[in-house]
Amino acid sequence: MKQMVLVSGGAGYIGSHTAVELIEAGYDVVVADNLSNSDMSGVEGVRKITGVDVPFVQVDCCDKEALRRLFEQYEFGSVIHFAAFKAVGESVADPMKYYRNNLLSMMNIVDLMREFGRENIVFSSSATVYGEADELPVTEQTPRKPATSAYGNTKQMCEDILRDAVTAYEGLKGIALRYFNPIGAHPSALIGELPRGVPQNLVPFITQTAAGVRECLSVFGNDYPTPDGSCLRDYIDVVDLAKAHVVAISRMVENKNKAKYEIFNVGTGNGVSVLELVERFEKVNSLKLNYKIAPRRAGDVVAIWADTSLANEELGWRAERDLDDTLRSAWAWEKNIRGIK
Ligand code: NAD
Ligand code: WQD
Numbered sequence: 001m002k003q004m005v006l007v008s009g010g011a012g013y014i015g016s017h018t019a020v021e022l023i024e025a026g027y028d029v030v031v032a033d034n035l036s037n038s039d040m041s042g043v044e045g046v047r048k049i050t051g052v053d054v055p056f057v058q059v060d061c062c063d064k065e066a067l068r069r070l071f072e073q074y075e076f077g078s079v080i081h082f083a084a085f086k087a088v089g090e091s092v093a094d095p096m097k098y099y100r101n102n103l104l105s106m107m108n109i110v111d112l113m114r115e116f117g118r119e120n121i122v123f124s125s126s127a128t129v130y131g132e133a134d135e136l137p138v139t140e141q142t143p144r145k146p147a148t149s150a151y152g153n154t155k156q157m158c159e160d161i162l163r164d165a166v167t168a169y170e171g172l173k174g175i176a177l178r179y180f181n182p183i184g185a186h187p188s189a190l191i192g193e194l195p196r197g198v199p200q201n202l203v204p205f206i207t208q209t210a211a212g213v214r215e216c217l218s219v220f221g222n223d224y225p226t227p228d229g230s231c232l233r234d235y236i237d238v239v240d241l242a243k244a245h246v247v248a249i250s251r252m253v254e255n256k257n258k259a260k261y262e263i264f265n266v267g268t269g270n271g272v273s274v275l276e277l278v279e280r281f282e283k284v285n286s287l288k289l290n291y292k293i294a295p296r297r298a299g300d301v302v303a304i305w306a307d308t309s310l311a312n313e314e315l316g317w318r319a320e321r322d323l324d325d326t327l328r329s330a331w332a333w334e335k336n337i338r339g340i341k
Helices: 013-024 041-050 064-073 088-093 095-116 150-168 202-210 238-253 274-284 309-315 323-338
Strands: 004-008 028-033 056-058 078-081 120-126 173-179 181-183 217-220 235-237 261-266 291-294
Touching: 004 013, 013 028, 013 041, 013 238, 028 041, 028 064, 064 095, 078 095, 078 238, 088 095, 088 150, 095 120, 095 150, 120 150, 120 238, 150 173, 150 261, 173 238, 181 202, 181 238, 181 323, 202 217, 202 274, 202 323, 217 274, 235 238, 235 323, 238 261, 238 309, 261 309, 274 323
Parallel strands: 004 028, 004 078, 028 056, 078 120, 120 173, 173 261, 181 235, 217 291
Antiparallel strands: none
């Protein structure tokens, strides 16, 4: 019998790509989302790409009774919990909004998994838990630094909630995936990132500038202690990232996990600078981007990239898509949603 997976936040950027990869790997999927940061286009895209009429339930994971009805209706054995707010700046301005949504939805999911005897959970964590690391690349053993935003704090706290819950409760196991910087879109250009308002992240700002929606990209700082003075990040293709979730679920379904709670970095292992990324975007898409050097952005870490040995060895997963192809896919998606030929 096919296993079913609940994808909370599955109408969003990473969740929709993961739903596609799960279906292509033979899983049944049910998507749950309150559409607070997405619309139905993500789910429609998943249906178009896979040819499967994926069930969608509009539900707020903070509403435990509504979530219970979903658990009653669908017999999924595993959950991938993406549903969360993710804007770092907003979380500093309105921390309670972030604590309420991100913690409550996590606790409700875990409670109901216990109540209904559902076994496996993958949690969307983030490289943000490492802060400004003392040594690079970061391994899963690298100490977490005190969070500098409420958002980052919710990721640390949810990791801890998951660790404690799976340790205490029989029949529950979990994997936290620490994503580095997810970018790009599905090769079909039918799903991708849909930022609301002015993009805070680099690649959507680049693609919107190329599309003429934004006038000019500001490169935040060129006086950092890095080879070209701009910050270094580990940009991971969203389809590669999605595939890591499939492997994590399969590991638990097939009882191959080595501990009840495991953590994996999900990145490429390469540090790429902001200026390098801009130049490569221009080159592979044969266009010129309007950009200027601007002051540093408060709160940015100078450099971070992943040691991915654990995911490579234990999950048998590694990032495969070439950065150039990823940057082409980001532009193809932007052109598609803007109707640019
Ligand atoms: P996204 O905003 O596109 O997707 C999140 C989805 O969750 C949205 O569709 C939103 O409507 C939904 N949602 C939010 N709160 C909900 C609730 N209470 N109930 C039901 N649905 C709810 O974001 P994304 O980039 O796809 O991120 C997915 C997850 O990955 C998040 O947990 C995020 O913190 C984490 N993450 C993202 C990044 C990144 O750079 N994109 C990096 C590291 C970790
Ligand atoms: C990347 C680089 C910027 C925009 C954030 C969250 C993190 C995680 C991923 C969820 C930095 C520079 C950016 C711009 C720029 N999310 N930049 N001009 O800050 O590494 O991580 O998203 O977990 O928690 O903090 O990603 O895309 O915002 O920035 O120069 O207009 O691009 O300074 O060096 P970041 P980002």
